[in-house]
Amino acid sequence: NAGVMQNPRHLVRRRGQEARLRCSPMKGHSHVYWYRQLPEEGLKFMVYLQKENIIDESGMPKERFSAEFPKEGPSILRIQQVVRGDSAAYFCASSRSGEGESPLHFGNGTRLTVT
Amino acid sequence: KNEVEQSPQNLTAQEGEFITINCSYSVGISALHWLQQHPGGGIVSLFMLSSGKKKHGRLIATINIQEKHSSLHITASHPRDSAVYICAVKITGSARQLTFGSGTQLTVLP
Numbered sequence: 001n002a003g004v005m006q007n008p009r010h011l012v013r014r015r016g017q018e019a020r021l022r023c024s025p026m027k028g029h030s031h032v033y034w035y036r037q038l039p040e041e042g043l044k045f046m047v048y049l050q051k052e053n054i055i056d057e058s059g060m061p062k063e064r065f066s067a068e069f070p071k072e073g074p075s076i077l078r079i080q081q082v083v084r085g086d087s088a089a090y091f092c093a094s095s096r097s098g099e100g101e102s103p104l105h106f107g108n109g110t111r112l113t114v115t
Numbered sequence: 116k117n118e119v120e121q122s123p124q125n126l127t128a129q130e131g132e133f134i135t136i137n138c139s140y141s142v143g144i145s146a147l148h149w150l151q152q153h154p155g156g157g158i159v160s161l162f163m164l165s166s167g168k169k170k171h172g173r174l175i176a177t178i179n180i181q182e183k184h185s186s187l188h189i190t191a192s193h194p195r196d197s198a199v200y201i202c203a204v205k206i207t208g209s210a211r212q213l214t215f216g217s218g219t220q221l222t223v224l225p
Contacts, residue, residue, distance in 0.1 A: 033212045042217040043158075043201065091158060095212070104148065104212065108157030 006107035013082050021077040021110045025094030032075045037089040082114045121216035134189040136219045138202030150201040192223045
């Protein structure tokens with residue numbers, strides 16, 4: 001029973017390129033959350049998705065960032081025209097339901113480096 | 116002021132010591148999580164609490180809803196316990212899943 005799978009584990013992009021981060025939730029989980037951890041800072045919520053729906057994107061920067069969770073396939077966090085300030089660890093988590101009592105399972109993260 | 120405050124920020128202990136990490140929050144919550152993050156590694160969920168106390172091996176987590184406070188205890192600490200421990204809360208009525216404390220860096224020396 002595979003856990004939350006994120007890929008790639010490490011991603012290097014030059015300024016102006018696009019970064020695509022993938023997250024496959026645990027089997028049976030239809031709720032996905034993306035978090036960002038900037039260097040030397042704590043985790044911050046970015047976006048909460050269910051299949052084909054964005055539930056809460058209040059933590060997403062207004063420009064260049066988008067997320068989707070299609071009916072088939074992994075959830076994708078897309079960052080267009082990356083800048084150095086986007087360098088961070090991006091974590092995905094999944095849960096069976098969106099209720100507070102539902103356990104969260106985290107992936108190992110994608111470390112994005114923008115050069 | 117952050118909604119979730121952890122103390123201490125850094126903690127160094129000798130192997131075998133009893134360790135306590137504290138978490139205070141200022142909002143109504145439906146659940147509180149304790150997470151563990153190893154250097155360069157992923158995040159592991161240790162506990163999810165809405166009341167009382169939970170125990171798993173050498174780890175114990177408690178929560179006092181009235182005082183808006185939770186503690187994570189580690190008994191007979193070991194160098195492999197060295198990690199960042201993060202407190203996170205699910206705010207009542209918020210679709211947002213988890214608001215995080217800044218973490219406690221624990222180092223256990225042999």
